[in-house]
Amino acid sequence: MTPPADQDLVDFAVGLARRAGDLVTERFFAGTRVSFKPDGTEVTEADLAVEALVRTELADRFPRDEVYGEELGTSAGTSGRRWVVDPIDGTYYFAHRIPVFSTRIAFEDEHGPAIGVIHEPVARQTIYAGRGRGCWRSIGSATTPTRVGDRVKLSGARTAMINPGTWSEELLTTLHRTVFLQTTGDIVGLVTGRVDAVVIAGGSMDYEDLAPIPVIVTEAGGVVTTLTGGPVLPGCTARQLPGAAEGPIARPRLAQHDPGLVRLPGISRCRWVPAGPNSVRTGVVPGRRPCRRRRGPPSRR
Template sequence: MDYVFDAPPVDRELLDFAVRLVARAGRMSARGFFGGDWHSRRKEDGSEVTEIDVAVEEFIRAELTRRVPDDGVFGEEGGSTGGTSGRRWVIDPINGTTYFTHRVPLFTNDLAYEDEYGPAIGVINMPLSRQMVVAGRGLGCRVLSGTDLDLRSGRRAQVSERTGLGGARTLMHNPAGWPEELLSALHRRVFLVPSSGMIAALVTGWADAGVIAGPPMGYEDVAPMPVIVGEAGGRVTDLGGTPVLEGDMSVLVTNGRLHDAFVQLVKDLPRSRDWQALADGE
């Protein structure tokens, strides 16, 4: 499911609803972060979950049921709820639960909306820094700060204009589990920066690219990316160049101008066709 630039714009009121909903979810998670009255446990896949993850997702689901009862919903904690409209919302109530449980204020609240044309709305909320990256198909990408949720007052996001791979500011997410071949190849060509907040950094132009190559991401982790990155002028795929929502859940996000060069760099690696085996350390 690639991003369709020439599809009709998404409804502005629906985008505004999504923004305000995620802001409320962010306040819930912030209260949980500072309140501390919760426990975490390991799920079957080894990832962490807390009562706050579950409560935030249940809140978002309830609000979606009230506003758009015919739409489907997929959430990290509650799974899939079928709808009749052919449209779907994707929820990651706390993206970065490990940050949350270790009291590191870098988690986000993520929401995406998909219609008959594909990705239509993406919202990534950083509740403790009070910033939100928001995009609607055909409506652009904006960064909102503080308590002002008016899309018209947000700063318009735009990717960088760098065209050469040499020295490109490239963010790495969780590089400890990366294949040595990939780290070495990138280190020789680009300027690597370990960092969170990859999408916000890219769409505001201070990073030129970002790579996630460790354990596979979940669909809910990547669902907001196509519309946010696309509306800011960038491009997002997996490391092999496949649209990110159809790929192996690795992530390559760039300003667009650098994308083909990054994909070629990965393709030139030994065993690049067996990329997931490399990422899993096999």
Template sequence: MSAPQADGGPAGESLVAAVRDIATEAGALTLRWFGRRDLGVTWKRDGTEVTEADRAAERLVRDRIAELFPDDAIFGEEEGGSIRPDGRTWIVDPIDGTRGFVRGVPLYATLVALVDPHGPLVGVIDLPVLGQTLAAGRGSGCWLDDHRCSVSDHPDLSGALVNTSDYNTFEPIQFEALRSRGAMMRTWGDAYGYFLVATGQAEAMIDPVCETWDLAPMPVILAEAGGAFTDVAGRLEYRNRNGVATNGVLHPAVLDAMGAGHGGDRGK
């Protein structure tokens, strides 16, 4: 697949609101299961957990899209699909952080992205337990409820808060490169890590291994918050099963620490 382009038209406020409303409705549905013992957990072929809540939330999103946007394609973690190269596709992760969800960790998210041939058009991170929803539309800004969000201005890795979902996905040399430059390494990961970067509470989020539905909302969210998102090789691409989000200033340094070797090249 070729890298998405950043020159598409803006997302209208009504479209951003529709994506946000669908994501928050699905997120609210997951609360029916959160904290319960009878979650109906099963295991997928890839060794990850899936629950009744995952399936129900994705089904709700698909039903709403079918009602409101019947001509759009859908690609979801639980029911599959594909990304339409010549039209719009909704990309859905009903519960990002299922492993934490089944253990009662309140930082899981419902992720919904709408992409077009130019790349992500709208991205939403809904945090159901926290009652917070981050939404961004191309050319429309990044918003946490009624407050416009922006990334931090921290200038270097020393003292920067750097998150990941799982440090077991790092090569030892990558971890040491970040640690030796003074980064504060934490695991407030999954979508919550990207949320922290976009709202200026962290400087970087790194996922060396993940999936398309984990990352699809992030390019537009980070761009509209004034930050940067690429894969670990510095390409402006969310479909390569890895991602790096930063406040922008630190992006070359983070890519260098991860061994990208591109300096300031972000794949443009």
């Protein structure tokens, strides 16, 4: 049996994300210089400063652990454990003074994804989970357990669209026939029951974007898989909850719509994070290796 995550590590990761978030907030309200990477994507001084803060704390506390960060790449380790850091997820929004960004931290051990943290510093909201420890929502000083919604019917499911401006016409119309598509909602909305599913397609999301998602959604009672039902990240085994693959309502819908989705142009880059104990199993993208983000058209992540 896979052991639960160390609670002390969970607490440390949450505290680290909040300390990083304090610096993000400070730089957001003070303003920061924006420049461009060689690939044309934006980066701010705040991105670099926040990642440096996180790396410094990790090096002091866990010097043998590997660290991968969006801005500074990989610092090799010898422990077999790894921290994955996205200092500001949503740099476009940060740079344009739109407060819908977050700081993401994930921790992986020899058993796979163990801890995931998504901290929204301006909203003072943190969603976090430890393997076998449940999923939690913290707003200010109040912390409560959180779960995905209980909807089991695919037709009309509230489905958040991520990167919809880059979706193919075929993908958009295929989903529109069955689910209720909306431009509001994200992973945080999914695990707090405000949306029933999330589809991320078109523009790419890299490893640091995806790393916290499997453990957060799984511990909240949801299911995260690729389109073919496989794990989203290397070493990650999506927990198939009772009825997830054979739900009496979801499975017939899956059989009806999956073949069309598989053939859609660009669907190999589509990530689908379905919620609920009897939810349909559609896909979340490969994103197999750490790589540099190509933000493309602005999207809320």
